[in-house]
Amino acid sequence: MASSVALRALLRTARSPAMKSSPTPFSRARAVPRSIRRYASTDAAVAVQTEEKPPARFDGVLNLNNYILRSISQNLKFKEMTEVQQRILPFLLADETKGTSALVQAKTGTGKTVAFMIPVIQGVYDILSEREDVERRIRKPVALVISPTRELAYQISDEAKKLCSIIPSAERPVIKTVVGGVSRRMEEQKVFRSGGVDILVATPGRLLDYLQEDPKRFGNVQIKVYDEADRLLDQGFAREISEIRSRLERVTKIKQMLMFSATVGKGVVGIAEQELGKNYKFVRTTSKDDVPTHLSVPQSLVLVDKLSDHFEPLVSMLRMHLDKALTGPPFKAVVFLRTGKEVDHYHFLLYHLLRNYDIPIIPISSRLSQAARSRNLEKFKASATSVLVASDVVARGVDVKNVTHVFQVGRAMGTEQYIHRVGRTGRAGKSGQGILILSKKESDFYKSLKGMQINFNDEYTYISDPALTVEISEVARKELELWQKRRREDELSLLEEKYDAHKRGKMPRKPTDIFSKDIDVVSTVISQFGFYRSVLSKRDLSSRDILRDIIAGTSHLGLDPNEKPAIDRQTSVILKNKLALTDKEVREFFVERKAVRKDKWTQNKRIE
Numbered sequence: 027m028a029s030s031v032a033l034r035a036l037l038r039t040a041r042s043p044a045m046k047s048s049p050t051p052f053s054r055a056r057a058v059p060r061s062i063r064r065y066a067s068t069d070a071a072v073a074v075q076t077e078e079k080p081p082a083r084f085d086g087v088l089n090l091n092n093y094i095l096r097s098i099s100q101n102l103k104f105k106e107m108t109e110v111q112q113r114i115l116p117f118l119l120a121d122e123t124k125g126t127s128a129l130v131q132a133k134t135g136t137g138k139t140v141a142f143m144i145p146v147i148q149g150v151y152d153i154l155s156e157r158e159d160v161e162r163r164i165r166k167p168v169a170l171v172i173s174p175t176r177e178l179a180y181q182i183s184d185e186a187k188k189l190c191s192i193i194p195s196a197e198r199p200v201i202k203t204v205v206g207g208v209s210r211r212m213e214e215q216k217v218f219r220s221g222g223v224d225i226l227v228a229t230p231g232r233l234l235d236y237l238q239e240d241p242k243r244f245g246n247v248q249i250k251v252y253d254e255a256d257r258l259l260d261q262g263f264a265r266e267i268s269e270i271r272s273r274l275e276r277v278t279k280i281k282q283m284l285m286f287s288a289t290v291g292k293g294v295v296g297i298a299e300q301e302l303g304k305n306y307k308f309v310r311t312t313s314k315d316d317v318p319t320h321l322s323v324p325q326s327l328v329l330v331d332k333l334s335d336h337f338e339p340l341v342s343m344l345r346m347h348l349d350k351a352l353t354g355p356p357f358k359a360v361v362f363l364r365t366g367k368e369v370d371h372y373h374f375l376l377y378h379l380l381r382n383y384d385i386p387i388i389p390i391s392s393r394l395s396q397a398a399r400s401r402n403l404e405k406f407k408a409s410a411t412s413v414l415v416a417s418d419v420v421a422r423g424v425d426v427k428n429v430t431h432v433f434q435v436g437r438a439m440g441t442e443q444y445i446h447r448v449g450r451t452g453r454a455g456k457s458g459q460g461i462l463i464l465s466k467k468e469s470d471f472y473k474s475l476k477g478m479q480i481n482f483n484d485e486y487t488y489i490s491d492p493a494l495t496v497e498i499s500e501v502a503r504k505e506l507e508l509w510q511k512r513r514r515e516d517e518l519s520l521l522e523e524k525y526d527a528h529k530r531g532k533m534p535r536k537p538t539d540i541f542s543k544d545i546d547v548v549s550t551v552i553s554q555f556g557f558y559r560s561v562l563s564k565r566d567l568s569s570r571d572i573l574r575d576i577i578a579g580t581s582h583l584g585l586d587p588n589e590k591p592a593i594d595r596q597t598s599v600i601l602k603n604k605l606a607l608t609d610k611e612v613r614e615f616f617v618e619r620k621a622v623r624k625d626k627w628t629q630n631k632r633i634e
């Protein structure tokens with residue numbers, strides 16, 4: 027198989043003496059840049075260190091609601107607390123310190139969701155139990171949990187519902203989710219009207235929509251949580267988050283603020299304090315010398331020459347692992363790419379190149395509808411050996427059991443994002459592997475990772491496999507053809523819309539105004555027919571098929587096909603070069619165009 031050749035080439039270079047002795051293309055970065063060191067020592071001073079070793083079992087936590095405890099053991103089946111849970115739960119549930127705000131940093135996949143959801147559920151439960159019956163029936167959110175992505179919001183809700191499952195239904199906090207990409211009207215009905223909501227899990231944009239629409243709905247909110255806090259506080263969400271904050275301030279007073287993430291940079295602490303106030307608890311489960319990723323997740327670097335060379339080593343490695351999975355344990359991988367377009371492209375290529383393995387190759391990115399995103403994620407969760415081709419929509423927080431490998435193609439959007447992406451494997455104490463494919467042009471990213479104390483266990487240089495290169499280029503050509511076909515079809519749809527608008531008098535009348543400047547071959551050809559309606563509606567056909575169809579469909583007009591048509595030179599060049607029509611077909615085209623025009627002219631006359 028082609029893959030094994032490439033693999034041998036790949037492995038030949040692993041830890042090769044040549045790599046060790048010759049200078050690597052990346053010059054070594056200092057292990058700990060000064061700014062990080064200074065921040066690390068500040069952190070140590072802020073973090074609380076004076077506690078006695080807390081109990082490791084959930085039933086040892088003072089004040090933990092008995093229903094929640096039973097839900098944990100019977101439904102979630104957790105036996106002992108993880109480190110972050112041990113560090114924060116006893117503190118946030120103790121009589122003297124409950125309701126305190128907190129900023130918590132712990133590595134990916136270490137159970138932070140349970141660590142913040144238990145205090146939230148218990149806090150809401152206590153508030154609800156103090157209420158009179160009538161008040162309890164008017165359910166408005168008491169706690170808001172904000173997540174940067176929709177997938178994560180759904181996941182938090184699901185985990186929270188499991189934590190509440192044993193609470194009798196009359197006393198159980200109602201947990202609901204609001205996210206972008208789903209129908210607002212139906213969501214509003216479900217969330218705010220039928221039964222109301224006590225704990226609302228939301229993505230920022232959709233939450234802001236509801237806040238702007240009816241701020242009074244949020245007048246009972248007392249607890250606010252930012253999961254993936256550093257992401258929510260960074261530039262991408264800054265406007266929405268500050269707007270949410272100021273709108274909430276007008277209608278309520280937040281008593282407890284919880285912020286959790288696997289990465290809390292020094293910049294974040296300053297911004298976070300604006301919301302946390304001064305008396306908050308800062309917990310970090312990692313020491314200043316600790317690497318931010320898991321030791322159980324060894325990481326490898328695969329080096330290629332150019333940015334355009336990223337793909338081949340990926341295919342080669344995937345084939346290697348899939349070969350092994352044929353007889354060994356399952357291989358469940360996430361391949362991270364930077365954009366949705368790249369996801370589409372890589373998904374197409376991988377789908378064809380890994381076809382023989384007969385495994386699900388599943389895409390996920392914001393270019394898909396929310397329904398398709400959820401469906402694809404569920405499919406990935408349910409499959410054993412499979413590959414998820416993903417953009418950063420699943421880079422943070424998303425918990426899929428038994429992911430064995432995370433591949434990152436090219437630089438991530440920052441070192442934090444790299445850490446979160448790698449964190450999709452090696453969760454809840456399991457092991458995994460991270461592989462980064464980087465080109466020499468991306469050496470600055472390599473240096474930044476070194477600056478975060480992220481070191482690679484292995485560094486490889488990929489040597490291209492000619493057979494695989496040819497195989498890939500053939501599939502890429504197929505993709506290009508398909509893409510061109512789709513583009514023509516899109517053009518047709520667009521054209522049809524424009525034509526309808528034109529008919530309704532909403533567009534300028536001159537055809538040259540109707541067709542945009544980037545007029546494509548198909549529109550040129552179609553325009554020759556003077557908006558011939560039946561042509562425009564056949565969007566499922568390629569332009570070549572359409573022409574054939576017209577040629578066949580108009581023969582009833584009884585025109586002499588041997589009649590010499592007026593041949594427009596420019597159009598015939600287009601037909602020949604771009605649509606690859608033969609000379610005969612071009613001639614037929616002009617004959618039929620004349621027929622169609624004549625037919626149209628006759629019809630118009632009749633209407634008049």
Ligand SMILES: Nc1ncnc2c1ncn2[C@@H]1O[C@H](COP(=O)(O)OP(=O)(O)OP(=O)(O)O)[C@@H](O)[C@H]1O
Nearest residue numbers: 104106107108134135136137138139288423425454
């Ligand atoms: N005490 C526990 N015992 C066993 N498993 C646990 C425990 N707490 C949480 N888990 C499981 O560990 C996995 C990871 O938890 P979670 O998704 O909360 O991690 P996280 O720290 O929020 O990760 P990320 O930083 O990626 O968001 C989940 O499958 C969760 O159910």
